[in-house]
Amino acid sequence: MNEDLQRYSCQIALPxxxxxxxxLIGQARVLIVGAGGLGCPAGQYLASTxxxxxxxxxxxxxxxxxxxxxxxxxxxxxxxxxxxxxxVKLAQQNPGIRLVAHxxxxxxxxxxxxxxxxxxxxDGTDNFxxxxxxxxxxxxxGKPLVYGAIYQFEGQVAVWNIDLGKxxxxxxxxxxxxxxxxxxxxxxxxxxxxxxxxxIIGAMQANxxxxxxxxxxxxxxxxxxxxxxxxMQSRIFKMGPVTKTHIRRLKATxxxxxxxxxxxxxxxxxxxxxxxxDVRTLQERDAFDIGGTHIPLDELEKYMAYFxxxxxxxxYCSSGKRSNEGVKLILxxxxxxxxxxxxxxLGSFK
Amino acid sequence: MNEDLQRYSCQIALPxxxxxxxxLIGQARVLIVGAGGLGCPAGQYLASTxxxxxxxxxxxxxxxxxxxxxxxxxxxxxxxxxxxxxxVKLAQQNPGIRLVAHxxxxxxxxxxxxxxxxxxxxDGTDNFxxxxxxxxxxxxxGKPLVYGAIYQFEGQVAVWNIDLGKxxxxxxxxxxxxxxxxxxxxxxxxxxxxxxxxxIIGAMQANxxxxxxxxxxxxxxxxxxxxxxxxMQSRIFKMGPVTKTHIRRLKATxxxxxxxxxxxxxxxxxxxxxxxxDVRTLQERDAFDIGGTHIPLDELEKYMAYFxxxxxxxxYCSSGKRSNEGVKLILxxxxxxxxxxxxxxLGSFK
Amino acid sequence: xKINVLAFGVAKDIFGSGEVSLEMSNDATIYNLKYLLxxxxxxxxxxxxxxxxxxxxxxxxxxxxxERDEVAIIPPVSGG
Amino acid sequence: xKINVLAFGVAKDIFGSGEVSLEMSNDATIYNLKYLLxxxxxxxxxxxxxxxxxxxxxxxxxxxxxERDEVAIIPPVSGG
Numbered sequence: 078m079n080e081d082l083q084r085y086s087c088q089i090a091l092p093x094x095x096x097x098x099x100x101l102i103g104q105a106r107v108l109i110v111g112a113g114g115l116g117c118p119a120g121q122y123l124a125s126t127x128x129x130x131x132x133x134x135x136x137x138x139x140x141x142x143x144x145x146x147x148x149x150x151x152x153x154x155x156x157x158x159x160x161x162x163x164x165v166k167l168a169q170q171n172p173g174i175r176l177v178a179h180x181x182x183x184x185x186x187x188x189x190x191x192x193x194x195x196x197x198x199x200d201g202t203d204n205f206x207x208x209x210x211x212x213x214x215x216x217x218x219g220k221p222l223v224y225g226a227i228y229q230f231e232g233q234v235a236v237w238n239i240d241l242g243k244x245x246x247x248x249x250x251x252x253x254x255x256x257x258x259x260x261x262x263x264x265x266x267x268x269x270x271x272x273x274x275x276x277i278i279g280a281m282q283a284n285x286x287x288x289x290x291x292x293x294x295x296x297x298x299x300x301x302x303x304x305x306x307x308x309m310q311s312r313i314f315k316m317g318p319v320t321k322t323h324i325r326r327l328k329a330t331x332x333x334x335x336x337x338x339x340x341x342x343x344x345x346x347x348x349x350x351x352x353x354x355d356v357r358t359l360q361e362r363d364a365f366d367i368g369g370t371h372i373p374l375d376e377l378e379k380y381m382a383y384f385x386x387x388x389x390x391x392x393y394c395s396s397g398k399r400s401n402e403g404v405k406l407i408l409x410x411x412x413x414x415x416x417x418x419x420x421x422x423l424g425s426f427k
Numbered sequence: 428m429n430e431d432l433q434r435y436s437c438q439i440a441l442p443x444x445x446x447x448x449x450x451l452i453g454q455a456r457v458l459i460v461g462a463g464g465l466g467c468p469a470g471q472y473l474a475s476t477x478x479x480x481x482x483x484x485x486x487x488x489x490x491x492x493x494x495x496x497x498x499x500x501x502x503x504x505x506x507x508x509x510x511x512x513x514x515v516k517l518a519q520q521n522p523g524i525r526l527v528a529h530x531x532x533x534x535x536x537x538x539x540x541x542x543x544x545x546x547x548x549x550d551g552t553d554n555f556x557x558x559x560x561x562x563x564x565x566x567x568x569g570k571p572l573v574y575g576a577i578y579q580f581e582g583q584v585a586v587w588n589i590d591l592g593k594x595x596x597x598x599x600x601x602x603x604x605x606x607x608x609x610x611x612x613x614x615x616x617x618x619x620x621x622x623x624x625x626x627i628i629g630a631m632q633a634n635x636x637x638x639x640x641x642x643x644x645x646x647x648x649x650x651x652x653x654x655x656x657x658x659m660q661s662r663i664f665k666m667g668p669v670t671k672t673h674i675r676r677l678k679a680t681x682x683x684x685x686x687x688x689x690x691x692x693x694x695x696x697x698x699x700x701x702x703x704x705d706v707r708t709l710q711e712r713d714a715f716d717i718g719g720t721h722i723p724l725d726e727l728e729k730y731m732a733y734f735x736x737x738x739x740x741x742x743y744c745s746s747g748k749r750s751n752e753g754v755k756l757i758l759x760x761x762x763x764x765x766x767x768x769x770x771x772x773l774g775s776f777k
Numbered sequence: 778x779k780i781n782v783l784a785f786g787v788a789k790d791i792f793g794s795g796e797v798s799l800e801m802s803n804d805a806t807i808y809n810l811k812y813l814l815x816x817x818x819x820x821x822x823x824x825x826x827x828x829x830x831x832x833x834x835x836x837x838x839x840x841x842x843x844e845r846d847e848v849a850i851i852p853p854v855s856g857g
Numbered sequence: 858x859k860i861n862v863l864a865f866g867v868a869k870d871i872f873g874s875g876e877v878s879l880e881m882s883n884d885a886t887i888y889n890l891k892y893l894l895x896x897x898x899x900x901x902x903x904x905x906x907x908x909x910x911x912x913x914x915x916x917x918x919x920x921x922x923x924e925r926d927e928v929a930i931i932p933p934v935s936g937g
Contacts, residue, residue: 144521170501271634275453
């Protein structure tokens with residue numbers, strides 16, 4: 078028996094599959110953006126199913142505080158680029174597929190070029206800016222996007238931008254949420270997330286990718302699934318069959334002025350005028366801080382006047398995610414403000 | 428910051444969690460029986476969450492035809508014991524927990540002793556005999572059991588035997604299915620299974636284990652969840668709060684006479700009276716066979732008279748699972764029958 | 778009355794469809810329904826046991842079925 | 858009429874509960890409902906956008922709400 082037939086025999090046997098579906102999977106090119114809580118399980122199942130070309134895009138590095146839900150990594154991988162580590166592990170799992178690591182940050186400058194080589198994109202990102210960027214890029218280039226997002230015990234899954242023929246496409250992320258104020262939505266670092274939810278939602282995303290490629294089952298197109306890991310209830314909300322959005326161009330992503338931990342420490346020794354701003358919650362600050370003023374991210378907008386002063390200000394949080402959002406908000410109001418975000422957050426400052 | 432606090436910070440932040448819940452998880456002892464499609468993702472998430480002692484029981488070895496859904500293994504692991512390989516990989520993922528491999532087959536003789544060292548058991552098995560054995564053993568020893576099962580696009584999840592106080596317990600597997608004729612239910616080798624379903628259901632099982640240990644959320648006790656990966660619909664069926672079964676003792680598991688591929692080949696060379704019986708489906712036989720008579724497993728019961736003859740008979744299928752069920756059925760009717768099951772099936776016969 | 782029966786797992790294969798429709802008398806019980814189904818689909822009887830749910834709740838043989846009830850047939854599943 | 862509103866995601870935190878009850882006039886629209894909720898829970902307005910569903914379907918501002926309708930508030934979620 079052919080080795081490939083043996084490896085995939087238990088899925089070829091599925092009704093609606095067969096060798097034709099397996100051939101389609103072997104020829105498919107899938108891009109996972111974000112090799113985190115969702116990207117890890119999605120990557121494992123897309124690799125094991127035999128997706129011919131699997132791209133993994135992530136510029137971030139493995140951090141200890143994410144290991145509770147990012148099951149591809151070990152403590153020995155700390156500090157290494159996630160896309161590269163993921164590709165190495167997945168190549169061991171299935172040496173018969175092609176793995177491509179994209180280690181640069183996905184921005185409005187490179188996103189069209191990156192996704193051009195793929196048939197379908199899986200959104201495993203952890204921030205709104207990249208979610209909207211991927212959505213708009215997939216709409217502009219006519220590619221389906223499998224969306225997933227998690228917070229605490231709750232996850233969302235949907236399939237965006239499916240070609241319905243006659244020039245119409247199924248709804249996309251902007252049909253669900255036209256815009257978001259990112260500073261008002263807590264992320265996993267603040268509110269926590271149960272690791273198993275990442276596994277459930279990430280595997281559901283991979284499931285939709287496989288169904289799309291194999292042309293079997295009903296996709297979550299024009300629908301959004303909400304799953305609650307506390308009650309195990311899930312609901313599918315109907316959004317209507319066709320998109321009502323008109324996306325014409327990409328919104329430029331903003332490069333956020335950052336400072337790394339070593340440079341900050343150095344500067345703190347010599348520059349008395351440097352001001353630190355902790356944008357975490359009060360509970361997090363109570364447990365540990367490195368000084369400075371405390372302005373929680375969701376109240377930052379009220380304190381814009383403070384950022385017009387000449388002193389350099391460095392925002393910090395635990396991972397760098399919220400300080401990035403804070404710097405972005407400040408620069409939106411005061412483009413000339415002298416503000417930086419501590420890259421990697423307190424996790425890198427030890 | 429303490430290394431453990433950092434690793435688990437994103438789950439400690441969850442509402443209803445906190446350091447107390449993390450302490451409970453660190454002290455918990457969880458046994459996964461079956462390191463296959465369900466046991467692999469369940470093991471990854473229970474390890475990453477920091478379960479203090481994680482036992483993995485599986486006597487079987489890694490086979491290429493299962494790699495499509497058993498994401499802990501690589502082709503390089505072929506032939507190695509699954510419990511041992513799983514423990515090595517999970518120890519890399521989280522060096523801070525204790526991993527225990529149980530490599531013997533779980534039988535009525537050893538099951539009580541094996542589960543005695545654990546607080547809760549996760550059923551990741553792939554056959555009814557072990558499912559009933561685990562269920563009865565958990566009822567007899569008063570331990571909760573987190574059940575999961577998959578076939579094609581459909582999965583089931585439930586939590587059995589939760590202590591409700593005053594001597595009452597929530598329903599168990601025998602409340603759902605008092606008994607099963609295993610020869611009538613197709614398994615994943617025949618009917619196929621979509622790999623992502625294993626990920627979704629296995630992660631759901633780990634989710635219920637964590638909720639039980641951390642004392643948070645509503646368990647699937649007295650309920651059974653059915654998930655369909657084709658439509659992404661899931662339903663929760665209520666079974667009533669209390670068990671109505673009275674399990675007093677373990678049913679003895681039957682040791683199935685087996686013959687390995689090397690011995691069979693040797694014997695086929697010298698023994699003309701040896702008879703082979705292929706118990707697979709007609710489609711599977713059409714693709715490849717090693718000769719002999721064809722009696723599909725679900726029709727075997729009609730041909731019992733055939734097995735009263737003196738000649739040695741060897742049943743075979745693709746993995747050894749169905750030939751085991753066949754031999755068990757024959758011995759139930761004709762205890763003195765001279766029948767064997769080809770161990771590991773055609774996969775080991777190459 | 779007409780009763781719609783949803784099929785799960787191997788019952789889908791046995792019925793040849795995810796949903797079948799049965800004509801039953803107004804005071805029919807689960808026992809009657811199982812008898813009728815097993816007559817029509819003999820392979821169902823061979824399963825030894827399967828769960829019957831009415832409106833997402835486990836139903837006992839003596840329970841009466843009403844018009845517009847949603848009946849589900851849930852057989853055992855062995856894979857892992 | 859009394860309308861029950863289910864909260865998802867951060868709306869649970871904003872409402873302080875997974876479900877709140879609103880008293881509304883009989884011909885109320887989604888627009889009215891959002892206005893009332895945002896008055897009572899100002900943090901909801903700051904989300905910029907959130908989905909309102911009625912009986913598991915996306916609802917538009919002009920849609921009328923009826924008694925016994927199940928309304929759900931679904932805010933964006935960013936984690937991955």
